[in-house]
Amino acid sequence: xxxxxxxxxxxxxxxxxxxxxxxxxxxxxxxxxxxxxxxxxxxxxxxxxxxxxxxxxxxxxxxxxxxxxxxxxxxxxxxxxxxxxxxxxxxxxxxxxxxxxxxxxxxxxxxxxxxxxxxxxxxxxxxxxxxxxxxxxxxxxxxxxxxxxxxxxxxxxxxxxxxxxxxxxxxxxxxxxxxxxxxxxxxxxxxxxxxxxxxxxx
Numbered sequence: 001x002x003x004x005x006x007x008x009x010x011x012x013x014x015x016x017x018x019x020x021x022x023x024x025x026x027x028x029x030x031x032x033x034x035x036x037x038x039x040x041x042x043x044x045x046x047x048x049x050x051x052x053x054x055x056x057x058x059x060x061x062x063x064x065x066x067x068x069x070x071x072x073x074x075x076x077x078x079x080x081x082x083x084x085x086x087x088x089x090x091x092x093x094x095x096x097x098x099x100x101x102x103x104x105x106x107x108x109x110x111x112x113x114x115x116x117x118x119x120x121x122x123x124x125x126x127x128x129x130x131x132x133x134x135x136x137x138x139x140x141x142x143x144x145x146x147x148x149x150x151x152x153x154x155x156x157x158x159x160x161x162x163x164x165x166x167x168x169x170x171x172x173x174x175x176x177x178x179x180x181x182x183x184x185x186x187x188x189x190x191x192x193x194x195x196x197x198x199x200x201x202x
Contacts, residue, residue: 034068040140041085042126056081057113069085074111077127080118094137096113144166
């Protein structure tokens with residue numbers, strides 16, 4: 001997907017604002033997705049319309065043929081843009097969990113599981129005016145915490161780490177620590193390698 005910037009940005013140097021450092025920031029942020037501990041991550045694309053185009057082109061240039069991570073552009077109803085980065089293997093593993101799938105069916109997702117069908121339904125909801133709070137399942141959060149946040153769970157609120165924890169916090173922190181560990185691993189890798197080197201290994 002190549003997007004052409006046909007208009008001049010108010011800041012004529014907007015193209016110089018995004019370079020390999022932007023992609024490196026993205027890679028650090030989605031490290032757990034790249035390494036597989038996290039099924040997906042949503043990244044907001046900031047800046048004026050022309051800056052957004054440049055950043056999306058950079059994302060396409062790096063991740064367009066990536067074997068480990070795919071991405072989908074979310075055109076939010078308010079005009080903003082976000083990107084959903086997905087590790088298909090990790091996401092399939094998550095969505096094949098019977099309890100997660102049953103809850104998503106209860107919320108109106110297809111009764112028969114199909115990866116592409118579930119992704120299409122999620123994208124439709126992400127682009128609607130009502131934010132889909134079940135996104136926590138797709139982001140790899142424990143089902144008990146997603147249920148608790150949405151008001152379906154019976155477990156009491158305990159505390160907040162990167163998300164709201166309900167019930168047994170050890171279960172949640174085990175998952176949180178796996179995300180953190182992979183993010184640190186990817187951070188170290190990014191610091192040592194160039195963009196072209198990273199592209200060869202991701």
